[in-house]
Every structure is written in C-alpha cells, then in structure tokens.
Amino acid sequence: MKKFLSARYDKVFKAVFGDEENLDLTKRLLELILHQKVENIKIRNPELIKRYAYEKGKTADLILEVDESIVVQMEMNFKYTDWLHFRNFNFFSVTINKDAKKGEEYKSKKYYLLVDFTYGKASDTLMEDHSFQSSSQKKYLDNVSVLEFSMDEMGRKWYNENDEDARTLFRYLSIFDMNEAELNALPRGEDEFMDKFRDKVIELNQNEDFVRFASDEEDMRMMLNSEHTEGREERNIEIAKSMLEKSDVAYISEVTGLSIEDIEKLKEA
Secondary structure, eight states: OOOOOOTTSHHHHHHHHTOGGGHHHHHHHHHHHHTSOOOOEEEOOOEEOOSSTTSOOEEOSEEEEETTTEEEEEEEESSOOTTHHHHHHHHHHHHHHHHHTTSSSSOOSSEEEEEEEESSOOOSOSEEEEEOBOTTSOBSOSSEEEEEEEGGGHHHHGGGOOSHHHHHHHHHHHTTTOOHHHHHTSOSSSOHHHHHHHHHHHHHHTOHHHHHHHHHHHHHHHHHTOSOOTTHHHHHHHHHHHHTTTSOHHHHHHHHOOOHHHHHHHHHO
16 A cells, blocks of 8 residues: 655645745644744745864755845654654754854844654643743743744644634644545635645645655655664765665765765765
C-alpha cells in the first residue's frame, strides 16, 4: 500500500506553504497566528548562514517576511526529541543574527516569531507562548517570541476553544496530519483554505517524483536518528552516495554530517 504523505512531513508542509502559488493559504494561516491583517509576504531563502567554518549547514523549514516588519520562522516537527527546542532555536538565532548585522547597530526593528508545529510532545495545552521575561514579567526581549503548537491535541480539542479565530486556526492545524480518506471526507465548499489545502496535499501525493524524494529523505533521516552508533560514518557515506543524484552538496552535508569536501570527493569517485 502506497504511503500517504501528510503535511506532518516537512517536505509536504514546505511544498504547500512555501509555494508562491499558495500564498493565500500562507497569508490566512499567518493572519490567524499573528492576530492581524497580512498584506504582503516574502518567502526568504531557508538556507541559513554559517557563523563558523566548521559549523554544519542549517536549513529552516520556512522563513517568511510579513509586511516588511515581521519575520516568522516555521518549523514542522514530525516528532518530539530532547534536542528539538535547542536545534530550532539555534536556527532561529541565525535568522535574527543575520538581520541584526545588516544595520549599523546590533539590533533590528523587526519582530521575530519562531513557530513550532510539534507532534509527539506530551501536553494538554494546544498552544504555548514562550516569551523572554523575568520572574516579575519584565521582558528581556520585546521583539522575539516562540510559539509552539502541540499538534496531537488539535484533532481532539479545537472545538472546545471559545475564541472564533483561535478555533478556526486550531481546526486548520488539525487537518495537517490527515490521510487521503480523511481529507476527502471533509465537506467541500464551506472553507476555501480547507478545500485548497486538501487538493494541494493530494496533488503532491500523486506526483511520483515528489513522493519518492520525500519518502527517501524521511527514511534516511530515520536511519540517521538511529540509536545505534556502530558503523555510523560508513552508513552516512552510503547514504550520501545515494543522495548525490537527487540533492545538492550543501543539503547532503546537513543531513549526513559529512563535510562538503568529503562529499565532493564522493562525486568524483
């Protein structure tokens, strides 16, 4: 039976909300998250700069500039791990640092928001707003926030929300992990976001090249996250070889942890 890739997979998530043709979906999602009208969205390059020569490559899932005053970085987290928050905030700090260095002063007038869509995190709270503040509620940084959604709870609890906009947002997020049958069971013609989102996810799953690439990458990621360390470097070399025909060198370096120089050598071998 063919595997159906829901928007829980970051490749599907990025293909939907990072596509210029779907900016109406992205705009609607952002309006509900930011609680304000969104006029213009610019999709930034998700490749993040390295601050040191020996750093691994960094690629965010989605970085959006909203009305030239807000930067929203979104991360789709297929499952929760102990190092997830550290890694995502590390990526987020690179985005902020890049903007700060553009000006004469080491600061930015923009507002920065990291949005984590996280599966597998035990929580009774649908949404947690993490601000940098003291025990007396005094903010350390007033232009930086982290918002995390506990995605497993969305399908069970969105309808209990009293606020209409929040209920709509949670209802939208609840469909991210739906399979094809569940998506097709949704009523048509009642909500443009739901209709277009469903059609786009199903369309991506009908694209054999996309499914092959996304599935292969997920399999490789699971292998790399294995608890077994024996022979890891040799396995990573084999993974890198299999990726050379599908991915660029920088991305292979990020996934496998091998240096760009070593991967270039594999290409020449």
